[in-house]
Amino acid sequence: MNSPSNMPVSNPAAIVTGGGSGIGAAIASHVARTGTPVVVADNNLDRAQETTKRIADAGGESTAVHTEVTDPKSLKGAVDATLDRYGALRYAVNDVGLGHVGPFIAELSDEDWRKVIDVNLTSVFYGIRAVIPAMAAAGGGAIVNVASVAGVWATAGNSAYVTAKHGLIGLTKAAALEYGPDGIRVNVVGPGYVDTPLMRRDVSPARRAAMSARTAVGRLGDPEDVAEVVGFLLSDAARFVTGALYMADGGFTTGYEGAALEWL
Template sequence: MMNDFKDKTAIVTGAGSGIGAAIAIELAARGAHVVAADVDMAAAETTVTKIASTLGNARACQVDVVDPRSVEQMVAFAVENFGGLQLAVNNAGIGGPSETTANYPLDDWHRIIEVNLNGVFYGLKYEIAAMLKSGGGAIVNMSSILGSVGWQNACAYVSTKHALIGLTKTAAMEYAAQNVRINAVGPAFIDTPLLTKNLDADAIGQLAALHPVGRLGTPEEVSALTCFLLSAEASFITGSYHLVDGGYTAK
């Protein structure tokens, strides 16, 4: 298990903290050469430093996923540094204001669509092309439980996470015969800085209570599922959407 990604190259976007950092660290621990990509270069470098402290191999890369040229350059960076691309996790995403649909600010709507949906499309566009040249690979797109259920006052975020499921299924069907597998993961509420930085203890407790297990998830629990889907153990799994949600959607 520890070396099951040996000699494979992986890109993880949004790798500067939270779920992305956990995935980048686990992939490196399991032998992958990792490109830790983030819009915040300092955060990406922090993740690389953590990987280096465990003797893993990683490079930091600044990427703005709303810019297709920046995403293309990220993929080229991976290929130039490590000789190819076999694994990718399109994890970068943002939230948005809490507002009803009729009152949702247009600027926020467009920004969330650009990051959460278009950014993943750009990732797939360039990652798949590189993987085909490398003989195949595996991709995980980070959706959410909100890819299957609604959430009031979050129309843009919910829309993008639903759309990612359709994008994942379509791309998976197109490239299954060419040895590229593509799946989506749907985390529930995970204990990350993005979620908890603006919440007090009572609000966090209320979110935790929404899960039958009675707590928030951890980035490492999302990473465990993601890395399984990237691994050879999941060789017959493609075009599917996998929840890691503490029973949230079972209610």
């Protein structure tokens, strides 16, 4: 991956939160294949190490770091670990999310509201804030946040998640404006239904088939489908792209009108 930089460094790295599984693991592996060292930050160190092993087996360089994304000190620790090992940080992907389908607003508890907002939105604010100083010191960089189709439409019984993902898109735009002068680009990806191990565990084959039918392309996404979009946004090929939302949903949001999403 070519570094978007006016200050060359020897080995600029990337941080991928949520890199231990699913879309995050695919993103970490994709970035590593470009020759960029990757810090796989996850709240499950075993899963993060599984990702780093796959990267190593493919000839890439990576490090696993236990990280709690709702804890600013933990995120700062991940950045410090990156700088200690690789000397510079140039790329960051915020890919931690928590789905929630439940009561309508009048019955939604304070605890559930805060938990969903904290994991899906506040954690990304913390993540951006943690990496900005290192990126600015390195002469620039690129951040990609991972939202959802729930960032552009709403469903009943999903108010906290919808609010968080809409807010994430707004946060991305604000960060792009604030840090563009520092050579830092900030974009956001909106995945739709993606066939992850978690989905295969929790969603029946019949339900997955119904999800596929709702897309314009007639299939579920693969984690690599999202990873390739993220890789583009991190790369120099997207050097004039910032503050943008890229949907990776197989055309799901182009016109489907249906019931509430049971699993996103």
